[in-house]
Amino acid sequence: MGLKNYVANLKKNFEKGAKYEKWMPVFESFETFLFVLGETAPKKGAHIRDAIDLKRTMSVVIIALLPALIFGMWNLGYQHYLAQGMSDASFWNEFNHGLWKTIPLIIVAYAAGLGTEFLFVYIKQKEIEEGFLVSGLLIPMIVPVDVPLWMVAVSSILAVVFGKEVFGGTGMNVFNPALLTRAILFFAYPTKMSGTIVWTSDFDEIMANGKLADGITGATPLGDAAAAIGNLDAYHAKWSAFDAFMGWIPGSVGETSTLMILLGAIIIIATGIGNWKIILSVFLGGAAMGLLLNTFATETNVYMTLPWWEHLVLGGFAFGAVFMATDPVTATQTEKGKWFYGFLIGFIAILVRVLNPAYPEGMMLAILLMNAFAPLIDHYIVKAHISKRLSRVKVKQA
């Protein structure tokens, strides 16, 4: 218990009247990050009592993210060497490359986001809550690997301040902070967030050195599908749905492997942290829109003929469904509402993806849009409950 004693000793400096009194909330934030305090709910009053608090809940999400993260690191290296025609690079070479590309992103996202949160904790003199624990890991997993670090920092800070702190901190935010960071990046620095050269690490360097292997364009399958002309044969010759499911395709770190994401989904569903209704209904919504588009496909838009089930393994769809849509703060709270919320996310994501050429990936926009509508859905679900129950009331006539 060396660490615990050390922390307890440190704490004396932050108690009332001591030298660093004003830093107490910041200190406490770190302390509760390391240890669960004696109590997770106040002893008095109507609180739900549980053995774990929000911070431990979020730790489970971090664990659920690890399969996708580790796979993504390897895949980054794999794509990097593949672009140079070195498909026989050793596993550790590939993994190391991805690791050293991802770690700076993780550090910068955490430093910028947590720094901002601690600043607000210090100003407001209240303890930090979940903080940035999950968002900080989500951000590196959903941005292109070569995005400059300062852009990540700027966007994280803006997202935390305007997406979270102005609403009153964790639990009060309307929008998912990690997705908001991505949205800010996307609209502020579009050249670094879309196109064909951003998805493989050091792609511009490889191109400049003339090492680019034949047939490699750097485009993601999603980008290729959107750009397909005539028919999808060329697309299917290049990418198969199995590749996309397993994840050895270009893309951002976390999103490529649907398999690893589903592994994470099992973890968060089994521990009761993620809601299976939302995840399932997002996939249902996506499938429904995909089917609809297949049915009404026109000759001018080849993308509409992409089989509906292939949409579900491409791009950030699965990642968004499992880790973004289920965010307990920004999703709907009512059980029935979760079905509507999830379904509409999937539905709109595929709609944006296929019919709006300006946004090849609709998942981010769909989730942010439904974040905004979540309270409205809840409102009407609750209202429907009330009127249903009222209709059962019999007024006795005197």
Next chain:
Amino acid sequence: MANKNLKLFVNPLNIDNPILVQILGICSALAITVQLKAAFVMAVSVTLVTGFANLIISLLRNSIPSRIRIIVQLVVIASLVIIVDQILKAYVYDVSKQLSVFVGLIITNCIIMGRLEAFAMGNKPLPSFIDGIGNGVGYGIILIIVAFIRELFGAGTIWGIKVIPQSFYEMGYQNNGLIILPPMALIIVGVLIWVQRSKMKELIEKK
């Protein structure tokens, strides 16, 4: 008396600011604050229109039948806006083109109608004129602050002159595309409101 007139001019600059406190004229604050030059021209135009519309309506106030006062006010504003529009076209044609419909839309700027109704209809010409100018300047200051931030981070220029050195760009700096979009202007106005209220506690509404 002079003190009272001074207050009419100073209050709208801060404690009674049309944008930050009355939340009027937001639409144009979002639309034309991408560049400082355009925002400045807009600010001057609105100040002149508010000032002279207030003056004219105040002169006419006793002879306007109250049932048709809105029509009369609109005619006055519209005539002034047309004059401003013609002047802009004659002397600063490029800015006028940039502002496009927003010069004409000064007519619908809520600040002007608001001041006519709230002040000029019931006050003497001189105080009305000062009130109009004060509100126009109060509006203009916010416009210029927002435009300054947006032009600096969105285009790296101020008044069309490059201020972020080329070496920054070579090191990988990029202009922020989000700040050019209207939502960011709304956020900047929001931040200004935030700053103002944290300085002036009396503006915070009681719960």
